[in-house]
Amino acid sequence: MSLLNSKVPSGPLAEKWDNHKFSVKLVNPSNKRKFEVIVVGTGLAGASAAASLSELGYKVKVFTYSDSPRRAHSIAAQGGINAAKNYPNDGDSIFRLFYDTVKGGDYRSREANVYRLAQVANDIIDQCTAQGVPFAREYGGLLDNRSFGGAQVSRTFYARGQTGQQLLIGAYQALARQIAEGNVELHTRTEMLELVKKDGEACGIVTRDLITGEIKSHSAHAVVLATGGYGNVFYLSTNAMACNTTAVWRAHRKGAFFANPCYTQIHPTCIPSSDEFQSKLTLMSESLRNDGRIWVPRSDDDKRPAGQIPEGERYYYLEEKYPAFGNLVPRDVASRNAKTVVDAGHGVGHLENGVYLDFSDAIQRDGLETIKAKYGNLFDMYENITGEDPYSVPMRIYPATHYTMGGLWVDYNLMTTIPGCYSIGEANFSDHGANRLGASALMQGLADGYFVLPYTIGDHLAPKLGDDPVPTSDPVFTDAVQGVSDATDRWLGVNGSRSVDWFHRELGKIVWDNIGMERNKADLETAISDIPALKTEFENDVRVPGSGANLNSSLEKVGRVADFFELAELMARDALEREESCGGHFRAEHQTEEGEAKRDDENMAHVAAWEWNGEGEVQTRHVEELVFENVELTQRSYK
Amino acid sequence: MSGSGNTNVLNLTLKVWRQEGPNATGSFDSIPVEGIADDMSFLEMLDIVNEQIIEQGGIPIEFDHDCREGICGACGVMINGNAHGPKKGTTTCQLHMRNFEDGDEIVVEPWRASGFPIMRDLVVDRSPFDHIVESGGYISVNTGAAPDANLIPVPKDASDMAMDAAACIGCGACVAACPNSAAQLFTSAKLSHMNLLPQGQAERWKRTEQMVETMEQFFGACTNHGECTEACPKEISLDNIAFMNRDYLKSKVKNRKLTGQVFP
Amino acid sequence: MAATSTQRGVTPIRPAPRKTLPWPIQFYRSAVGRKWVMGVTGLMLLGFVVVHMLGNFKAYISPESIDHYGEALRDMGGHLVPRTHLLWAMRLGLIGAFALHIHAALSLTLMSRRSNPQSGIDGQKKYAGSQDYIAANFASRTMRWTGPIIVLYILFHLADLTWGTRSDEFVRGEPYHNMVDSMSSLPVAIIYIVANLAVAIHIFHGTWSAMQSIGINNPRINGIRKPVSMGLAALVLVGNLSFPIMVQAGVLDEETSEESAPALVLSEEVTS
Incomplete structure (x- = not known):
């Protein structure tokens, strides 16, 4: 597929990342301050990326809809974070962590990405410990490990039942240090509502200040989306109330391909x-x-x-x-x-x-x-x-619903199909395949933010030396601002009879019943016809009280739910097209006699990435074939 | 149904603080609330109230909330004069309506302190907490510069005590409950977290001095009432405050001494 | 604090400290430093109260005993220093501690008031909700009331038994006689009883609070910090209340005093 160039470097698996780091374009240390990067989201991925980019010298602008970066939902992760440190001496290795993650993902992830994840996982533990993350320790003062999620080795580091909280606070504090040094500009209670492109490349975003309602443009040389997963499409999930897909979805509508939306994990x-x-x-x-x-x-x-x-x-x-x-x-x-x-x-x-x-x-x-x-x-x-x-x-x-493996399609550099627009953490599709192993979400978020993106972003930035960011007075920005404020006015003007939450609940019921744990053709087709119908009702009958000029949570939610409607429909289409059962995607038509998931490695060992074709049009499905050179594909059985 | 999960239904009166914006004057609104199942959380009860308000064409009550599992620290209101309500060691989102009686009048107010100006209704601006952290609440280690995680052993007791302090969720209940609106508990928990660990020693005195002084720019003075610990959903100990006080005096001496050594 | 951290912002109630001042002044300008000073001076004053009370117990031995004790205080230092100089040095120390204690208390109260516009003074509720305080006890909430009561009481006590301006019966250098004379009046006895209740309440929270403020915390002793405060407050309460009560009850009376009074005659100029 020419459209989807994964840019996986050549060479043996274990040397790919090193080779890539060598071949990727570098930005001279003294030139880094000439580049501006926007990071949206301050969870593990966003906060760690923003802090690391700023340490390198880039000028960073960070955006979060919360009142503080520390509130992001990474904070709620309990269990732990994996790394193949092999401290317990029980036979763990980078290759074993890689193998387990690929197998756990039911052979639907990219080998090279997963191997890199396993490689940098050890660095994450070092980094976090140095930051003062109080991981559990043994009496000798060294780090404790436990076995987690059925792993055969003890490789999970943990901080009581609050590992996510402690890791996020570590990243938040690293970010706070950069803010204090004046390298990072933090925008709290500010929500990204549009991605702005010029000449095919991402050049900035449009945001709404949730307190004053001000709609504003921000330009940069690159935009990083670290906005988490879309589990709230189910309405009821373990995600935080404000978790949403809006930033990612607006990027999708601007041309970023959306990969494997049907892969959702149920706890x-x-x-x-x-x-x-x-x-x-x-x-x-x-x-x-x-x-x-x-x-x-x-x-x-x-x-x-x-x-x-x-x-x-x-x-x-x-x-x-x-x-x-x-x-x-x-x-x-x-x-x-x-x-x-x-x-x-x-x-x-x-x-x-x-x-x-x-x-x-x-x-x-x-x-x-x-x-x-x-x-x-x-x-x-x-x-x-x-x-x-x-x-x-x-x-x-x-x-x-607990986690979503699907997300924006990204290449080995974590760049989406829009040049200059990156996606990291749960927001991208990259490392977990069709299912995520326990204690791997924290690992991936931090790997992307601390150790991958800061290197790979140089590839996009280096050739832009000397180019100023597109000024926010450019028509691409003013048009985008106009579009966002028109949409705001439109929602405020519907003045229907039902609350946003009511529609979100109804949508959630359709998604849970038809695109939930077990899917079948008939249900998915029902979803594909019911969702747009409910969406039309939503657009005509929702009531958003208040004004756009101050704090208005109904207004915040209405745009998010509108995006969930479109995403839900795409989830159904993706699930319908994926004629197999794998990981978090179980099609009733594809099971063994014992009721086990039955993969179709012959025809389905690929990533499905969907391209936006415009309002009301069905997206086009593109395919990135997955090649497995280092692991053998096996079918699991728990009988 | 198998006997479990029975619910009682409550009828309540809410007295809620309504304030349109940071500079507007606020007042209490009395809202009758009917048919609340007692296994709802307090915030779900507010959700229902808001849904009713929207149906009747009103403006819903704004309140901060996110994870609803007691860890993000976004939620927090004064309930009958109690930060996070009557149940000890609980955030507002984890407070369930079974802690109230049918017919109760419940007074719901935002956190009140000069350091936490009200943005709207029950939403306050807690950014001074971020400023306190920015002024020194970190260990300076650039990404990639860290030594092996097991290079420095940390005594288990120190690690456990650091974790006890690090459990703080930054909700602001300590300031809200304090008659002086002091932020000693938040700041001292952050300081204990890092000052107890070997990794945090290099910046210990600078961190302590700067964080305390930033805190004092926004908040009141501690008089050792102990209301903060009682209100704290994570039950952070007052011992942290004593530890901070001790370190602050030392920091004043040591910071001078270090400077003296570097620049004789 | 970074200027770039957010587009909104909360106005500080105090400016950032000036780093050019000598560190002890910087320290005292901070609230934590002032609490240190309150704690240290508070403990000094507590020490004075306890020693003062122990000295007064000599009245129970005999009138001469306490009269000699008073004389010994003035004679402290023996022939090494001029008479009363050492006592004056200690008095100046006490006055200094009082002044600092009061200044710190007042300035901290003002700071808290600025940080908390809804609440007028410590102890007054910030919220309309019905719940009273959970941890804060009567003692901690009334520190800013018991404090001024103690100041007034001290002025009264000095006038009564040091300067002798309250009564014509006052005889300089005869503490036993003066005490019995003063406390045998019921209104005066009541003043002493009420004031010492305030002192004990102040000590109860003050002792614990001082330990907290100056960072005396250790898992080994944390458990006994409250009992120790309680014990000290009780000791001072019982000890100091015993004087007016015993005078009123007639256990301490002038008869014993008059027998011994002529034994001790002191020159006027050295007794102040």
């Missing part, structure tokens, strides 16, 4: 929603499945409390179906089976939307104190949210 152990107005789902650590037994009443109209259901009338569906792995089957298998039993009417809780995760056997076996020591925090959290005591009543759990 099996979340607390089920308690009513229709639930705003978000809370994730609980997967480690609970180590000791909890998952079951539902065998009869679909059993209304008794859990304690009154005799052993013989309980359906331990995972243990029965997968005797070898039992309750420890992978995330997607656990999630899908939960959906199957709930759809068949076995669900528990007053909305019948969960399955039991029962610790009574574990408490009997190990004693209450042991269970308390292991899971006390999680049990407290559960009790705080549900008001039920999980020591005496089984927990109720249900899967929820």
Whole structure:
């Protein structure tokens, strides 16, 4: 495919990154200050990239819709961050981390990118430790590791249950240092609403100040989008309330290809929603499945409390179906089976939307104190949210959307198909293939921001030496500003009857029911016809109260939901075209007799990248073939 | 249904602070709220109130919030005079309505302090916290310059204490709850985090001096009431403040001494 | 603080410190430094209160005992320094500590008031909500009331028993007689009782607060900081209240005093 040049360097896998760093164009240290870079988003990827670029000498402008860079949703990651340091001496290596990540991604990621990720992961741990991230330590004062997400080696570094928070604070503080030195200009409570291009290249963005409503242009030599994933397309997810796809989607509409939108990850152990107005789902650590037994009443109209259901009338569906792995089957298998039993009417809780995760056997076996020591925090959290005591009543759990592997298509340099526009972290599609391993999200965000982008961006910037950024008085900017303020006025003028949240909820239901854990042709076609219909209603009946001249959260949300509508439709199309099951994408038509995901490596071992064709037009699907030279493709089985 | 997850329904009256903008004068609005399930979170209750307001053609209540799992630190309102509400060690988003009784009047106010000017309704500007961090709340290490992570062993106790302090989410409840609007708990937690670690020693005295002095440009003076720790959703200890006070005096002496050595 | 950090901004309530001043002055200009000074001077004053009380206990031994004690204070330093000079040095130290303590307290109060326009003074609520304080106790909230009470009390106490301006019965150099004479009046006894309640309350929060302000914190002693403050406050309360109560109860009375009074006659000029 000539359109999608991945720019993967030549040479043996282990030498590709070194070769590339040598061949990539460099900007002379004293010239770096002549270049301006815009970074949108201040999560792990954005904050680390902005800080690192600024340390190198570039002039950086950073934008976040939050009131402080430290609020970005990377902060909520609990588990840890992987690196092949091999401190425990248990046989880990860069190649093993690479191999596990490619395999975990169900062979739908780019080998060279993943290998580079595994290579720089070690540097991330060094960097973060030096920044003062209080990783867990052993009594000897050295770093502790744990095994995570079913990995065969202990390679996960962690800081209590708050690894994401600590890593983000580390990156935020590095950014704060650059702000204090005057190299970074920080814009808080400022949302990017348009990407601006001139002569085919990204040259700036248009933003709205969320407090004053001012719509403004910012120009630069390059634009970096580090705006996270699109899990909130489901309405209910473990993402933060403000997480959105707007920055990425506006770039897509300007020509950046969107890759693999159908790859979404579902996390099996979340607390089920308690009513229709639930705003978000809370994730609980997967480690609970180590000791909890998952079951539902065998009869679909059993209304008794859990304690009154005799052993013989309980359906331990995972243990029965997968005797070898039992309750420890992978995330997607656990999630899908939960959906199957709930759809068949076995669900528990007053909305019948969960399955039991029962610790009574574990408490009997190990004693209450042991269970308390292991899971006390999680049990407290559960009790705080549900008001039920999980020591005496089984927990109720249900899967929820957690992470999105799809995102803007990027080449080996992390540049999108728009020259000068980069995408890093969860916002791009690059490293996780069709499924992400536990403790790899933090790794990828920081790898991109600290160690990849600062090198690769030079390739685009070096030839521009001497060129000033396009002035914001240029018509490309004034037109873009006009477009954004017209859109604002349009939303404020609809004056319909329903709130933005109402439409978002309805959209979420369509997406969850039809493009959720298990997909099939009919459902996907339903989604493709229902979503535009709801979108039309949305455009004509939404009510955005207030004005555009001050803080107006309805106005912020309406644009984000509008973009989710378009993305949801693309997700359905992508899922429909991907005639196989792989990773986070499960097509009911493509499964083995045991109900396992069945890949089609013959025809589907490629990245699907979609090109925007204009309002109301269906996007064009482009293909980047994936070549596997270093790993052998295998089909997994958990029987 | 199997007995679990029963909900009670509450009818409440909200007395909410409404203020159109930073320079507008605000006042309380009384809003009756009906049919609130007690397993909703406080912010979900506000969501419902807002949805009702929108349907009736009004302007919804603005409030800060994001992750809704108690870690981002964006949310935070005074509920009946309590920062983050009546439950200890909890953020507003993790506060559930079962902590209230049917028929309650709930007074909802923004954080109040000169350092946290109100932007609109319940939203305040907490950027002075960022300024405090910018003035020294970091360990200066450029990307790529770090030695191997295991080069410097850190005693487990020091690491654990640093982590206790680093758990701060920067929500501002400490300032809001403080009768003096002092930011000692936030600043001292940030200082303890780095001053306890070997990695943070090189800049320890400079960091302490600068962060304390930046803090004092925006916030009041601590009188050791201890309200901050009580309000803190992460229950950060007052010991950090004592530690900061001790380090601040040392910093005044040591910073001079260092300068004296470098420039005799 | 970087000028570039944000397009909006919060106006500081104080300017950045001037780095050209000598460091002790810089230190005192900061709020943390002032709390240090309050803590250190507070502990000095606490030491004075405790020693003063212990000295007064001599009244329970015998009238001569306390009268001799008073004389010994003036004679401190023996023949090495001129009479009363050492006592005056200590008095000046105390006055200095008082002045600093009060100045720091006033300036910190003003600073907090600026940082918190909604609340008039410490102890007054910032919020309309009903909840009262959680951790702040009566003592900590009333420091800025017990403080001024103590100042007024000290002036009264000096007038009463040092300068002797309250009563014609005052005899310089006879502390026992003066004390019994003064406290046998019920209104005066009540003044002493109320004032010492304020002193004890002030000490209760002040001692703990001083340890916090000057950074005395260590896992080994943190647990006893509150009990120690409580104990000191109780000691001072019980000890100092005992004098007016015992005088009122007749345990300490003039009869014992008069027997011994002629034994000690001192020249006027050396007793102030």
